[in-house]
Structure formats: C-alpha cells, structure tokens
Amino acid sequence: MAATTSFIIFIIMMSVVATTNSLPFVVFHGIADNCTDKVSIITQKLTNWSGSEGYCIEIGDGYNSSIYMPLMNQTTIACEKVKSMSELNDGYNIVAISQGNMVARGLIEFCDEAPPVKNYVSFAGPQAGVASPPCSEPEVCSKLDTLIEQLGVYSQFVQEHLAPAGYIKIPDDIPDYLRGSEFLPKLNNELAICRNSAYKERFASLDNLVLIMCDQDEVLVPKETSWFGFYPEGPGWANSTVLPANETMLYKENWIGLKTLVEAGKVQFVNVSGRHVEISDSDIIKYIVPYLNGSVTLSMVESSSSSI
Structure with a gap:
C-alpha cells in the first residue's frame, strides 16, 4: 500500500513538473493593474508549478498606461519588448488576464518578425468586445462614463485616451463602431475592405488556445465574450440571448482563424466558478499549468472542453 501511494504521489508531481523542453511564458495583466503585487505573485506561482520561466510584460507605468494608453500603442510596445527578449527566441507561451488579452492577441496577430507563440491562455478576456464599459475600479468607471457621455465612445478623443474604448462594441451601433473604434475591428x-490574411494565419498557427470564462463575471458584458460569444446586432440586444461563438460571423466566415483552431481540436472552452478574474489555485493547476510545461494530454483537453 505504501509503495502504491508513493507511486501515485510521484505521478501527480510529475504532471505539474516541466519537461526539459518547456518554453518560457509571458503574462499580460488587466486594466488598472501592474506587474507588481498580485500579478507578480500569480506569475511566480505559475513558474513554481510549471517549472517554466515566466515574465510579466509591463507596458509603460502599468496602472495608468493600462487605462489611458491606446491599445494599439500598448501592442506596439509589447511587440518590441518581446522581440528584444532573447529568452523567447525559440518560442513562448502567453497567459493574459482580462484586458491584457487585447494586447496579447494584438501581439500574436500584428507583431512582425516576432518569435512564435505556441500556447495562449486567455483568462476572462473581452475577445468579442463588451457591450458596456468594463467597470470594476471606481476611478475608471467614473472617467469612462463621463467621457463617453460627453463625447461618445467612438469619438477620436475617447479612442485615443481611454484603452477600454478600443474594445467596446455597442450591438445597435455597429456602423459607428466599425468607423470609429480604433482597435477591436482590426483585431477581429x-x-x-481591409481584412488581413496575415492576422488569421498567425492566430490559427497556435498549438493551443485556452479560453477561460468566469461564470459569475459581471464586469464583462456579456461574460461569454471570454469564449468569443456576443449579442446579436441590432435593437433589443440587451434582452437577446447571447450568440455562442460558432453562431457569430467572426466564426462562420473564419475571420481570424478561430474556426480553423476549433476544427483542429486546438481550442479549450473552460468555465470556472467565480467573479471577474477569480480563479482557484486548483483550477490554475488544472487548466493553465499544463499549457506552460508541455504536459498537455488528450485526457486533459477532453476534461477541460465545453461545447460552444
């Protein structure tokens, strides 16, 4: 019995210990945050549990830049930082949190001559946009509401001075969204008239895409945006059922290669219990760590997948 128990413990430990060919990973934090404090703790946990070296990529000063710097500028900075890191030359993995997913995906799609991204873990990311300003910090909420009310979310000033404006997508104002939004229409x-096949090819080249949704998320509207789900376009959207990813035009017409990844079995749709960006250590170990240490198995993929 003792020998059997020891063997089981050994197998469990080996499942979260990195293989010799583990790649490094980078972390992108969300709005009104920085690479110190809790994000540094998360990065260190992921390093300890995976055995892979992790780096939090800071944009500007972190907190203020994440609120006020346009997302395209943030993406450009991230691109240059990643290309300057020799540790990533052979490829790397990404873990992105909330708004950080906009920068992460921009990096994957827009960054020329960058090292390849292998696995991308999106935690509570506004992938299909949000229908109302993402609000969890009082300071951010107040400034967002005031500027949007006075100038309009798709005005040039708001787009150039509030990062979240870059992924707000009001379902009954799509023409203005496509004309005025300076980030998400390009990203998706x-x-x-200017659909770019390179963006699709780069995103579809991922080895694995893990989309994690928080089941009690009230910051992202709708929460299903974490899975590329969104409201149908037009009046009455607030009372409409959210379209799953595979019923959206983005998926059906394969604008960014999401359909390609799904059909290849490379996308995991994961639902965790909690509010926005809340996740237990056990779920981190179960759903994120395997994609950082090269220990992904078919059984892991099957157990973490949910139907879209």
Missing part, C-alpha cells in the same frame, strides 16, 4: 478582422 471585421473590416471587409
């Missing part, structure tokens, strides 16, 4: 390849 929604602009028919």
